[in-house]
Amino acid sequence: xxxxxxxxxxxxxxxxxxxxxxxxxAAFFQAYHAGVYRYxxxxxxxxxDAEDLAQDSLLRAKAQIRSYRGEAGLKTWVHRVAxxxxxxxxRKRRPRSELSPQLADNGEPFGRIDxxxxxxxxxxQLGPALAQPLVLQEISELSVDEIAQILEIPTGTVKSRLxxxxxxxxxxxxxxx
Numbered sequence: 001x002x003x004x005x006x007x008x009x010x011x012x013x014x015x016x017x018x019x020x021x022x023x024x025x026a027a028f029f030q031a032y033h034a035g036v037y038r039y040x041x042x043x044x045x046x047x048x049d050a051e052d053l054a055q056d057s058l059l060r061a062k063a064q065i066r067s068y069r070g071e072a073g074l075k076t077w078v079h080r081v082a083x084x085x086x087x088x089x090x091r092k093r094r095p096r097s098e099l100s101p102q103l104a105d106n107g108e109p110f111g112r113i114d115x116x117x118x119x120x121x122x123x124x125q126l127g128p129a130l131a132q133p134l135v136l137q138e139i140s141e142l143s144v145d146e147i148a149q150i151l152e153i154p155t156g157t158v159k160s161r162l163x164x165x166x167x168x169x170x171x172x173x174x175x176x177x
Contacts, residue, residue, distance in 0.1 A: 010074035017065045029058055032075065035140050036082045042135040043086055043128065045120040053089055057082035076146040079136060083150050090128065122172045130165040133158050 006016050006024035013031075016024025036057050041050035061081040068077050123131040136147045144162075148155045 011068075011070040014065050014068040014070070014074060017062055025062065028062065032061070032078045033058060035075070036078065038139045039079065039082060039135055040086060042120060042123050042139055043090075043131060045124050049089075053082070053085055056089075057085040060085055072149050073146065075140075076142065076149055079140060079142065079146075080150040083132065118173075122169055125172065126165055126168055130161050130168065133161045134165040134169075137162060 006013060006021060006027040013024055013028060017028045033054060037050055037054040040053040040057070041047065044050050044053065058078070061078050064081065068074065072080075123135065126134070132151060133147050136142045136150060137144070142150070144155050144158050147158045151158065
């Protein structure tokens with residue numbers, strides 16, 4: 001049906017995607033693409049890789065959607081798929097390049113491109129173990145419990161990594177602890 005909308009809770013949306021309901025598939029991609037893209041951009045520091053990984057993550061999530069049981073939020077589940085997609089890619093990745101300096105502010109979450117480059121460089125220096133929880137909380141706006149589910153680590157470890165990441169970022173940017 002043309003013009004049909006898919007307005008459901010997480011489990012109903014997942015079932016609609018599993019049925020290949022066009023409206024639900026479109027709603028699924030629209031709801032999660034931007035967040036997964038920002039997550040991947042912070043982890044890869046490369047626009048092309050981030051876009052490729054975001055698309056790959058959402059396609060994998062769509063393909064695996066029948067395994068979603070509703071025990072966690074769909075956003076959490078999608079980010080878990082994205083985390084595994086990134087982890088797999090990172091094992092056999094090609095060298096990363098910096099963001100192109102000629103890019104103008106295009107409305108991405110960091111505003112000016114030089115500030116974005118500085119933050120992405122700092123996140124890269126933190127390493128994935130510290131950067132991932134920070135990005136999931138600050139960019140994807142997930143709770144500590146959701147992050148723990150995605151990364152498959154205890155909530156105490158998430159809290160510790162968040163604290164350490166913030167402390168190292170303050171040091172990196174020359175702010176007092």
